[in-house]
Amino acid sequence: MSAPSDNMPIPAPAVRSKPLVIRHLPYFIGAAILVALAANMRFDGYVHNILLQATTFSIAVFGLSVVLGLCGQINLAQAAFFGLGAYAVGIGTTDLHVSFWLCLVGGCLISLLAGAFLGMSTLRLGGHYLAMVTISFQQIVTLVMINAIWLTHGPDGVSNIKRPDLFQTSQSYLAFCVAMLAIVGYLVWHLSDTKLGRAMRAVRDNELAAGVNGIDVFRTKIYAFALCALLGGLAGGLFAGGFAYVSPDQFSFAESIVFLTMSLLGGVASPIGSAIGTGLLILIPEWLRFLKSVPGLYLAIYGLFVILIIRFMPDGIWGFVADAFTRWRAKLAAPPVAGALQLKPAMTGGDTVLEVTGLSKYFGGLKAVDGVDIAVKRGGVHALIGPNGSGKTTTLNVLSGLYQATSGRIVLDGTDITDMPPHQRTASGLGRTFQNIRLFRSMTALENVEIGAERPGNTMVGKGDDALTERAMEALTFVGLGSRANELISSFSYGHQRLIEIARALASNPTLLLLDEPAAGLNSTEKLELHELLKRIAAQGLTILIIDHDMTLVSEAAQHITVLNFGRRIADGESMAVLRHPDVVSAYLGSE
């Protein structure tokens, strides 16, 4: 744990960062130059086609960088979504004589809806379900494209697809696609720094921790998946307009694998990586054209590539470069100085912050928690103790919503939270830490705490990203780690990681803080510092419910103790009295 001098409130010179538009100006200038080049340079037909393919494919691969890179969910049907967009433009502009723009929007909508539907049916379940369901979906789409001849012209495909009047020449159409690529690329790049993007990264790193920090995990995943599908549809629509011909084999499962390989090779987490991967995998097969003379050979090499990249370069080419850059920058950039952390727990209910009545949790026939009552008074520290297997952690998991209660009622500050999912309980003012630390491993300490600060209903954070950063810095400074805010989680010791988890919960300004064995794994100095920290938290009027084995910590920090044994409450009351209670003594030391 770090020096306490870090905690001294320092008057914060509020550094206002420049508006986003100005900071990102170089990007837009670069994009404008690229569009101008695409509009004016003379290419021969072959180069033009490669550029057009690279541009449209990149947009589809951006979709994967959202769903796989940011959110950690797999999509093996990107070619199907790409195909939906392409066929919408193809059939719409030829057979149905609808304007290109309407078809493009329609294709995006169809992809979006298909993606949202697939996501809603599958994303509550484990990742392997999603993989299989997307493969199945891909097969279905291919089957329909081949067999529904009345609609799709079957294996012959759709030809003579129209372009918009505005971009009739192939040159201007390419410039238009490059402009779309630049816009989408900007949005995807910027997404990871928005609230939604942070939520996606949190879900990718640790779903449980994301849930108890106020993030609706299921909805976040659906957004990511639907967004990916939408980008696939958009890319497909642009592709169809550019090449004027589509057929089922362009949107097969093999093509989905090509998209996946592009994304993995370049670096799944960033649009720049996606673009690099796409460009490489379009150019390499062109150079190695002779491979295509043997059917299957070049896809076999793709398969081998996938295995090798996953094993030796998990973050792709760009990830490799960017990682070095981030570490270098974290050393240079001094984190902003922060003011003192203010905790203002909500006070809507009465004297009792948490009222638990008749709480039970059964696993089959096992009564892990059996009719437990707990009343946590406002302010101060309440401890929940008991021997191993007494049901403490189960109780905490039921309280924070990771388990559904079998029966009983949980009222937090006047609100009944018994049936709420974890993120809604957090929104109602519950904060918690985990016994086995659950931080978002790929993020910096500051970003972790920002996610806590971002909980819905946090009244202590103003509008905008600057206010969020300020709040997170205050919380980190409060636990003594302000000066290391920009370092990645992996560079902190175990004890410090525990402090970051507490800071993450504090930043959300909870009404009640649940600490799950905070002293576990700490050495004696760290335990003393933890005790000091608990005192400083309690001094601000925040109520703490703590579970721990460390009797010294519990007896010194807690004013009130509830004791569980075999899932039942065996004692409850003022600390010293409870610890002398004969039932408690016999539960811990055994009886005659």
Added chain:
Amino acid sequence: MDLALQLLFTGIGIGAVYALVALGFVLIFRATNVVNFAQGEFSMVAAYLMVVAVEAGLPYWAAFIVALLGMALLGVVFNLGVYYPLRHRTYLPVIIATIGASILLANSVLAIYGPQPQVLEGWFETPGIQVGPVYLDSQYLLIICVTICLVIFNFWFFEKTLLGKKLQATSQDKEMASLLGISVSTMIMITFIYSAVLGGLAGILVAPVLFVSIQMGSTIALKAFAATIIGGFGDVAGAIIGGLALGVIETFGAAYISVPYKDGFAFLVLVAFLIFRPQGIFGERVAEKA
């Protein structure tokens, strides 16, 4: 009615193949917590090995043994090349690697043999027997018999032998198993070999019924995976019941609704289960503990 009985027989026959492949899925999933997306390719590769061995002039039974030995070897190579280096990573990289392996296997075979589907003769000379209104195809009968025998063997192996118990211990708690002196990496190796052989067996059995083609692997794998979800993920009995149910549903769907969309029915049943009963018929094990 006669047609329905006939379809039921065919459905159970094809469902038995799905059940065998599904069993391979479940065994690997239980041992490693990963879904092996190349499970279907095991069937495809085995069918091709069989075709090659028969064409090379080996008698049918010898070709069969050669093909299964080849599958055992593939199981070893697969474990060492794909799963083992990634065993400490999260499930996503492993899934992606097995997908890569599936693409590699399917297309390597394509590059070697070309896209022309191959034909494998059935095991028996007699094509089948007529029992009342139902014609019992000998190959389907064989598939059903082998599946029943394997289910019994599985039960005996996992419940009654020491090796089976060690495998179970490994799949339930790797750390504890290794503390008790069980070599976890050996157990996982055995699981991969066994799954590859099971998948191969399914491929060889079904090959005379279908054509031997590059696509047969992914088609069978999708159905088998759907079967495991319908039965309840990670459950051995569930995989078998799910496989049989899917085979029957699909056969009836093709006969009464639409032939070109035959492969789509598995997906529809899968989505219906995911929405209304995601834990499957027998229920999946509980979620991650906090």
